Amino acid sequence: LQDLFGAGARGAAGPATIHDVALLAGVSIATASKALNGSGRMKDETRERVRRAAADLAFRPNPLARALLSRRSFAIGLLTNDTYGRFTLPVMAGVTEGLLDRGVSAFLCAIDDDPVLAQSHLDALLDRRVDGIIATGRRVDRPLPVALDGLPVPVVYVLTEGPPDAVTLLPDEAQGAREAVEHLIASGRRRIAHASGPDSFHVVRERSAAWQAAIAEAGLPAIDPVHGPWSEATGHTAVARLWDAGSAGLPTPDALFCGNDQIARGAIDALRERGLEVPRDVVVVGFDNWELVARETRPPLTSVDLNLKELGRAAGRALLALVEGRPEPPGARRLPCTLRVRESSGGEPGERA
């Protein structure tokens, strides 16, 4: 019969405390504490005896007590302003995973764009003496509906706009876009068009600028980009505009770099409706690598992955550095994106005949 919590030796009194360990090892609780933390000096044999006792009792120090003393709760707050989590859940997964082996946990606060709710959550986090806060949002150029400056704890921003002197982690949109376009160029395409979201979005301007720079650098012809809502309809619009212009005697594009996967999805559908085959006649690349959409596309869509989980991990590490007083350069930090090549740009034939 297993006695996982050593309850038999101590009565059914919940998890073992350092008191139980000290008792079993025949030392004082001070010695037990020092033995377990590797601090202080003592005979190796004593330390070993305490260690064994702790192991026998499945002792795990109560973080609540530790926090009260150390004035560090080893907990952080995770503020998110995303409804469906498409962007922020992967970030949060990265944060919690990256902090796990540092003994730090994260309180989740979903604030649904509601300033009052956000303030309540923030107050609750500060009450709990979180060591720091990570703020995430849907949109890089929009701040959260609650002010996070002047807080008694450090704040790291991910995928949302913070004050200029704050640590902010963002995907390297320009690098991602450039890689996508260079991939198209490398596959021999010369007329590379671009369809994206509203250019009021900062990411749209970044991705467009990188596209423009890459084709200019390669000496390829400039083509007017098409902007519209973040929807498949924009993919349809873009194809109509670009290919109808073609019917006026101009050469039509042989590649389309899209600002997100839904636009790419719409474009591929529109191309098919026109009798054009992807990737034979036109290659298409999306952005965000939203697997659900990218795999749904026929053929599967090449897309730029934002490495959101890695972004979350980096945010956790940066916040920890700040908490521990290690220097952390303020400002926006860009993490590389990864191009995920699939069939829409000629890669990985897969289920194709």
Added chain:
Amino acid sequence: LQDLFGAGARGAAGPATIHDVALLAGVSIATASKALNGSGRMKDETRERVRRAAADLAFRPNPLARALLSRRSFAIGLLTNDTYGRFTLPVMAGVTEGLLDRGVSAFLCAIDDDPVLAQSHLDALLDRRVDGIIATGRRVDRPLPVALDGLPVPVVYVLTEGPPDAVTLLPDEAQGAREAVEHLIASGRRRIAHASGPDSFHVVRERSAAWQAAIAEAGLPAIDPVHGPWSEATGHTAVARLWDAGSAGLPTPDALFCGNDQIARGAIDALRERGLEVPRDVVVVGFDNWELVARETRPPLTSVDLNLKELGRAAGRALLALVEGRPEPPGARRLPCTLRVRESSGGEPGERA
């Protein structure tokens, strides 16, 4: 000049403690504590004086200290096994929002289908003496990759399979499906077909059974359902099969009830490709009310909303009841779905001419 934390009176020593409050009110910390908690008896005037002192100092009791004493951390664990959060982030938002004014916070653990990671997160939660755990998943008929029974704290399951004697919260799939079909019947449709996901999924069988029962009850003809992957391709397949059967002399459907929004989306596209107009010739209803897809569909898609946020709120309340020792009936509890009528079934003409 504001002195929010009363630091001027106490030196720059962080947030006010009950000590500071007692000092300012001229009472002992015991009295201060009782005054603030409404416990014990004392002169109204004393209680009032303490209250004012607490307000002046912006005093908020340290939950860490309170937890150490009360053996309740006022924190719960939130285990999620969803990658993009489509289903679980709304649930989590409901949980955190519903628990906020009860002073309970939630630790997020994203476990990515990884048993080792899940166990580590679980250990961390137990170390932190969480009062309870809410487990959520993508799929109702799949357990999480870690066993949650025999834990020293109560567990509530949402959208994932737990042991039979556990409290489990689920959407009322049958009621949702029935309402969708009754809505189609009420709009005068007689031949109501059904396309859904793989019937290895429990929800698929529930939704199909409700559809079948509703049309049988209304005396409408039975039509073989079409099952396939959870993708738009299945919508295409279903339309092909159902309408090609029609060309063999059988009457074709005038309504299509789909097992999720993506299938509905594919079906609507396929119908358009056949020259059939939605909702004039065929009405279509989806399931899940995934706004991103439902709004993207042309015309916008009528769909069954799972009320995930409310599910989260209810889960939080149920867990709290369990934590506080209040009786909570075990087993699966079903919360009603809501039909969201849009243009694909003739409602809300909206942007239509």
Added chain:
DNA sequence: CTGAAAGCGCTTACAG
């Protein structure tokens, strides 16, 4: 090399 004491911030019997 080891332990007694103080203390983190709070609450709760128990005295007065």
Added chain:
DNA sequence: CTGAAAGCGCTTACAG
């Protein structure tokens, strides 16, 4: 009606 004391589980100077 109010306060001194003990204690939640732990760590850290400080003595011995």
